Amino acid sequence: MSLRRGLLLLVVLLLALLGWQWQRYQRFADTPLAGIGADASLVVARGDSLPAILRTLRAQGVAVGPPLYWQLLARQTGAAGRLQAGEYALPPGTTPRALLSAMRDGKVLRRMFTIVEGWNIRDLRAALAKVPLLRHEAAGMDDAALMAALGHPGQHPEGRFLPETYAWVRGDSDLDLLRRAYAAMDKALAAAWQARAPGLPLRSADEALVLASIVEKETGVADERPRIAGVFVRRLQAGMRLQTDPTVIYGLGERYTGNLRRVDLVTDTPYNTYTREGLPPTPIAMPGKAALQAATHPADGDALYFVAVGDGSGRHVFSRSLDEHNAAVGAYLQRLRAQRQAAAPGTAPR
Incomplete structure (x- = not known):
């Protein structure tokens, strides 16, 4: 009896020990790792083993716990032998189970880069x-x-990259991002050109891209883009010069200091639409999808001119005749002078 009792007691103790170890293992698997710093991440190189990954975590100050538990958890989650290379986010609260699952599934950290509408290639x-x-x-x-x-030798880069937000991972290059942005613009431009309105004075998708870039630079007000495009389309149809300041500024390049002078408007460059007819030779910025849509679906109307309202809204006054336009320009200049006087030091309030 004493032997049986002894064996039974041993079994009970062993089961209790196993149960305790199992509870510890379960707590380990689902307890947030301690020592994770702000904005921390883990870089797993190709061929890294689990022990090597744990050494990397320790070097970053993370308390990893028993390696045996990691090995057991890797088998339980199916991550053993399937850990994928890449950079993984380590936000506060990351547990061993979550980290192993992420490395098993290749859920690498994705960073974002945004191309802003209206940027030029230098930007x-x-x-x-x-x-x-x-x-x-x-x-x-x-x-x-x-x-x-x-992969596009001989092509001018301006306007060829679609303004959007692109995800990238560690190991990607600037050329990788640019290839994706180029392909996105190529697709968006082809779709806009394919669905273009009939009768446009544009001979190719590339000309639509040039017009869209001008529209992009002329207004940031969404509902004005088709109206701006309509003005330029009617001027092209009538054989009028476009006379748009953003093309002149682009032609000046780094010589532009932020102040467009009258002498700049009469100094001929390939991009000066005051001195040259038709569209400039290349786009002048990166147009977004809305500008592409406006250039290929301009609004109907009879306006041939526009000028900024000058009230800070970014909106414009559209005119059918030169007399109307000159009156709108006069109102704009009067408003601008009043604003400058009000902002001048020592100006008495009225």
Whole structure:
């Protein structure tokens, strides 16, 4: 009897120990890891084993716990032998189970980069150069070399990258992002051109892209884009010069100081639509989908001119005749002078 009781007691103790260990294991699996810093992430290199990953976590100050539990949990979750390379987010509250599941499924950390509507190629390249952790392969390339690297030698880069937000992962390069943005613009432009309104004075999708870039730079007010496009389409149809300031500014390049002078309007460049007829030779910015839609579906009407209201709304006054337009310009200048006087130091309130 004493032997049986002894064996029974041993079994009970063993079961109790196993139960205790199981409870500890379960708590380990679903307890947030301690020591995770702000904005922390884990980089898993190709071929890294689980012990190597745990060493990386420890080096980052994370309390990983018993390696045996990690091995058991990896088998339980199906992550053993299936850990994928990449960068993984480590937000506060990350548990071992969640981390192993993410590495098993390849749920790598995705970062975002936004191309802003109206940026030109200089703006885009400068913004890309400031993105940390992105591989900068385009550094040192001029625009011609850049387009060759993207697989489009001889093409001007302006306007060729669709303004949108693009996700990227560690290991991607600026060229990877630009390839995706180029493909997105190519698709959006083709769709807009295919569905264009009849009778447009545009000979190709590329000309629609040029017009869309001008519309993009002329207004940020969504409901004005088709009206602005309508004005330019009617001017093209009538053989009038476009006379749009953003093209002149683009032609000045880095010489533009923020103040467009009268001498700039009469100084001829390939982009000066005051001195040259038709569209400029390339786009002048990156137009968004709304501007592409406006350029290929301009609003009907009879307006041939527009000028800013000047009240800070970004809206414009549209005119059918030069006399109406001159009156609108006069009102704009009068409002501008009043604003400057009100903002001048020492001006008495009225």
